[in-house]
Amino acid sequence: MWIKRILAGELRQLTASFPVVALVGPRQVGKTSLLEHDFPEFRYVSLDTASQAEMAETRPAEFLQRFPPPVIIDEVQYAPALFRHIKAYVDAHRNTNGLFLLTGSQNYALMQEISDSLAGRAAVIPFLGLSGAEWLASPAAAGSTWGRFWLRGGYPGLWNNDPAVSRERWYQGYLATYLERDVRNILRVGSLRDFERFLRACAARCAQTLNMSDLGRDVGISATTAREWIGALQASNQILLLEPYHRSLGKRLVKSPKLYFTDTGLAAFLMGLTDDAPPPEHVGGALWENHVIGQWLRWRHWQHPEATFWYWRDSGGHEVDLLVEWQQRLFGIECKYKERPDSHDLRGLRRLREFYGDATIPGFVACTTAQPFDIADGMTAVTGWTPWTLPGMKP
Numbered sequence: 001m002w003i004k005r006i007l008a009g010e011l012r013q014l015t016a017s018f019p020v021v022a023l024v025g026p027r028q029v030g031k032t033s034l035l036e037h038d039f040p041e042f043r044y045v046s047l048d049t050a051s052q053a054e055m056a057e058t059r060p061a062e063f064l065q066r067f068p069p070p071v072i073i074d075e076v077q078y079a080p081a082l083f084r085h086i087k088a089y090v091d092a093h094r095n096t097n098g099l100f101l102l103t104g105s106q107n108y109a110l111m112q113e114i115s116d117s118l119a120g121r122a123a124v125i126p127f128l129g130l131s132g133a134e135w136l137a138s139p140a141a142a143g144s145t146w147g148r149f150w151l152r153g154g155y156p157g158l159w160n161n162d163p164a165v166s167r168e169r170w171y172q173g174y175l176a177t178y179l180e181r182d183v184r185n186i187l188r189v190g191s192l193r194d195f196e197r198f199l200r201a202c203a204a205r206c207a208q209t210l211n212m213s214d215l216g217r218d219v220g221i222s223a224t225t226a227r228e229w230i231g232a233l234q235a236s237n238q239i240l241l242l243e244p245y246h247r248s249l250g251k252r253l254v255k256s257p258k259l260y261f262t263d264t265g266l267a268a269f270l271m272g273l274t275d276d277a278p279p280p281e282h283v284g285g286a287l288w289e290n291h292v293i294g295q296w297l298r299w300r301h302w303q304h305p306e307a308t309f310w311y312w313r314d315s316g317g318h319e320v321d322l323l324v325e326w327q328q329r330l331f332g333i334e335c336k337y338k339e340r341p342d343s344h345d346l347r348g349l350r351r352l353r354e355f356y357g358d359a360t361i362p363g364f365v366a367c368t369t370a371q372p373f374d375i376a377d378g379m380t381a382v383t384g385w386t387p388w389t390l391p392g393m394k395p
Contacts, residue, residue: 001160003138005034006131007302012038015098018123019090022076022102022114025127026237026262027182028174030156031103034127035072042101043067046074048181053078060085069099076102078185083117090121106182106235126237126301128294129154129263132386146368146385150291151275153265171269175199178236186232194219198229202239202259203270207286207293207321210241210259237262240297245310245323247356258311264291288337289321292366292384296322296333299387318351324390331390332363341365341381349379362391 011034014021023031036044045067047053056063056079064085067073076082086100093099102122114122135141135149140159152158152167155174179192189195198219205215216226233239241257261267264287265275271287273279279287293309300307307326313319322333332349334341349363365375366384373381382388 001139002037003030003130003134003140003156003160005030006134006298007125007127008034008038010302011035011125014123014125015039015101017097018121019093019097020086020100020102020118020122021098022104022122022124023127024104024111024124024237026129027105027178028155028157029127029129031105031127032072032074033156035101035103039070039072039101041070043071044074045071047078048075056082064089069093070101071099072101072103074103075105077104077106077113080113083113087117087121090118105237106186128237128298128301129265130156130159131298131302132295135159136386147278148275150264150287150385151268151273151279153263153268155263155265158265167265167269167275171266174266178238182236183232186235187228189229194221195229198226199233200270202230202233203261203267205259206261206267206271206283207289208259209256211256238266240293242293242309242311242322245312245325255313260290260293262294262297264294285335285337288368288384289335292333292335293322295385296324296387312348312352314351314355316351318348320348320352323352326390327392329392330358330361332361334363334365335384336365336367339368341367341369341375343376346376346379364388 011021023035025031035042045052047056058081060079060082063082069089090099111124114124131154132149135154138159141149158165158167158170175196179195183189183192183195198221201215201219210230212223212226212230216223219226230239234241238261240260240262242260243257244255267290268275268279268287271283273283278284296309300309304326307324310323310325311319311321312323320332321335324331324333332352334345334348336345345365346363353359353361363379365379365381367381369381369383372383375381
C-alpha cells in the first residue's frame with residue numbers, strides 16, 4: 001500500500017532548483033521509500049551497508065564513479081569524507097540541479113557536514129512520520145479511528161502492511177535497531193539498557209518542562225550525562241525541545257524547554273500504552289498535547305518553514321502550550337484532551353493577551369471536537385487531529 005506524502009511535490013521543485021536535496025529524519029519514517037518512489041530515474045545506494053560506506057569514506061572518487069549522479073545516497077552521514085567530493089562534483093557541474101538526493105537519520109552529523117561543505121548548494125528538509133492529514137487521505141484510515149492513529153503512531157511501516165503488523169513487535173525491533181545503530185554512533189554508552197531506561201523516563205516527561213537533574217537522578221546518571229543523552233535524542237530526530245517565548249530575545253533563554261517526542265506512537269509504546277484503548281486520564285492530556293504539537297511541527301517543516309514555535313508561561317503559572325509566530329503575528333494554541341472545552345480552558349490564552357496588552361492575538365483550543373465552535377470573542381475550539389488554516393493565511 002502506497003501512502004502519498006505531502007512533501008512529494010515540493011521535492012520535485014527543490015530538485016529543479018538545487019544540485020543537492022537532503023531529507024533528514026528518524027529511521028523508518030519513509031525517507032528512502034519516498035525518494036525511490038518519486039525519483040525512479042535516480043540510482044540508489046545505501047551507506048547502511050558496511051562495504052558501501054567503507055568505499056564512500058575511504059575511496060570517495062571511486063564511489064562516485066560507480067554511482068554517478070543523479071543518485072540517491074541513503075544514510076549519507078556514515079561517510080563524512082564523501083561530502084567534499086560531492087561539493088567538488090557540484091562545483092564542476094555548475095548550473096546543473098538535481099544531482100544528489102541525500103538522506104540521514106543523524107541530524108547533527110549530517111547538518112555539520114552540509115554546513116561545512118555544501119552551504120548554498122543544498123536544500124535541507126526535516127522529514128517525519130505520517131501527518132494526520134496524510135493518514136486520513138490514505139487507504140490505511142479505512143476502518144480505523146483517530147484514536148488508533150494517535151496511539152499507534154505515524155511510522156508508515158505500521159500502516160502500509162496487510163495484514164497489519166504487531167505494533168508492539170514493530171516498536172521492539174525499532175528500538176533495538178535505533179539503539180544499536182544510532183545511539184552507539186552518537187554516544188559512547190556503556191549500557192544500552194540504561195539508555196533505554198532513559199528513553200522511557202523521557203516518555204514519562206512528555207509535554208513537561210525539562211529538568212536535567214531530576215531526569216538524571218531518576219535514571220541513575222548525572223545531569224551532564226542526561227544533557228548529552230538528550231542531545232543524542234535530538235540529533236537522531238526522536239524528540240523536540242520547545243523553547244519558552246518572550247518578546248525580549250535574551251529572555252527566551254532563561255527558562256527550560258518542554259520535551260516532546262516527534263512521534264506519539266513511540267512515546268505511547270514507551271509509556272506501556274496499547275493502541276486499542278484510550279490512555280489513562282493522567283497521561284492522556286500530555287500525550288494529546290504532544291500529538292497536536294507534532295502535527296504543527298510537520299506543518300512548519302513541510303509547508304511554512306518561516307514560522308517559529310514557542311510555548312509561553314508567566315511567573316504565576318499561566319501557560320499557553322504553543323505559540324505560532326508567523327509573519328510578525330502571534331497565534332496561541334491551548335491543547336485540551338476533551339470534546340467540549342469551555343471558558344475555564346481559556347485562562348492561559350486570556351493571560352497571554354493581558355500580559356502583552358494585545359487583545360487581537362487569536363486564541364485556539366485544540367481538542368477532539370468534530371466541528372469548530374466559538375468559546376469566546378476571538379477564541380475558538382477546533383479539532384486538534386490536524387493543523388487548521390490560521391487567520392490571514394491562504395487555505
